[in-house]
Amino acid sequence: MPAPQPAVLPAVPGTPLPAAPSSRPPGTEASRRLLGVEPEPRALTLWGSSSMSSEGGDESTPVPIRIHEHLALSAAPATVHSFGVGATRSAHTLLLRGLDTPRVRPVGDGVRAADGTVRVPVALDSALAPAGPLRIPGSVDGTAGVLDGSSGTWFFAADGAEHDSDGALAGDRIEGVFTSVLNEVADASRQVLWMGKNNILDVPGVLADTQRMWDAAETPDEDTLVLGQWCTEADADGSETGDAVAEVNAEQARRYGEHFLDLQQLLTGEEGLRCSPLAPLTLLDQGSTQAALERGVVPPLLVATDGIHLNGWGNLAVSWALVRRMQELRWL
Template structure:
């Protein structure tokens, strides 16, 4: 990767951006969603008073057909260590919520999960749930034929035929089901979130926790993409980034590099290369972190040379992004949404 002081030249699958200033992004609650979206894509903020004829305004208005955003993934999408680093806790889903307001943002990510969880949560997979014989209600331990890891705290509303309920995990490798209505027995489970997200655009950031299974991760992402109304237009895939444990020469570094390259080729502008964003001037000299002078720091240059995202953008655990890292990624997502016509 290039470490020059100037921003690298754009290529077909990477749209570089001029992001909002750090001060403005940190004051999102005061500036408002419309102003943030306008700043992110380099456009002027909306006028305070409507001008022109009503028919003209309707013709030029941003389409409202989309049902907002559905977010799928694990801890990075769930928030990481956004409470560290920045003066205020900074989470990607919060910033996206402001950017697309009044449309909803539904964050279905859960920390510690593998790519199979996005498959299950999105309804791309409908695994058979085996209930105890004669089940009529209550919370019971069940067997689930799923690619998803059972991770404590996960909870997915859905149905098994006419039987409605919640599939959850109270502990690692344990699944439970609790009836909320209807009746029925064992059978395929379908997440309610699939219908909820039918008219949404999707952002997928999953697979880091089982990154060495590159073919499986890619297959799962493809299956989640297929749940969108128009997968080619309505899905943005985020690439994986190298943590402190993923230095050059490690198996995980090689796997994420392979997967990022594959997705960049497959999805073009519907792919955001987070590793490149966080290890080159594209992101490290962007407005949200310009005042940190990251590229002037020896520790940052050393981390980049080792193939990892600078620890200045990581949380104290060396596994998740801190608030600054989240801020850079959120600004890049908003800019990309503007570039591809989502804003």
């Protein structure tokens, strides 16, 4: 009789191995967009003079075309800050951006305006004269206010300035270094520069000022788009200003590569004049266009009646080119 066998214990179940992690993120693409935290979109800051503020953009098109409004729609939900100020020169852009910080001193008595603001006439040690409707929020050694050159004279209007215990206006004693607060807006922004046309004959100055703006960006090689100047009838081939425009454009194209947008080529070249926004105008079939191109200037159908700004059609072409280049740069 065979010996009794011990009872067989049930096998211990093996510990399951963890499954290899999926290479695919959980959920659907729509749910990930809904529940995921998207990075804050980069703001866009526009610097320059009247062309950047789209002066003339209310002419010729059925509705006004302003570049900053067009970009605000294209870049949404990113914020677009528009700091184009007419009649200003490249040095004013540096002041507006907070890269130049001149010392300010009062040169007369303060005057209280009807709204209660105390405006003190001041001088800048940089000797920069005011231009255009320039009003720059900032501070003088910690005293907040606005540096205002819109009347043709510099004034500093301190925020909440009141009479002190001696009866004098507190703003009268404003003196120190002025710094624009717009540097806080600009520091984290991408930027578009269209500056220097009003002092284009100072080729070295325009190039240097633009380079300072370029260098001030968070990551200069990625964060700036420089717009070239275009030729009006006053800048025809062979003119002093026309030569200066060509020299600045050529050097900036060399420096900035794909971060330079050649608007003279856009507005006088066949590809640009046939672009979709301008197709209804059949520009190249117009005698006025051909005559303008022979002089090396932008066709009159794209120019406002003042002869120095683009009209709505011109601004529409610039906006189209800007959006296309920003898409190529992965800004949009």
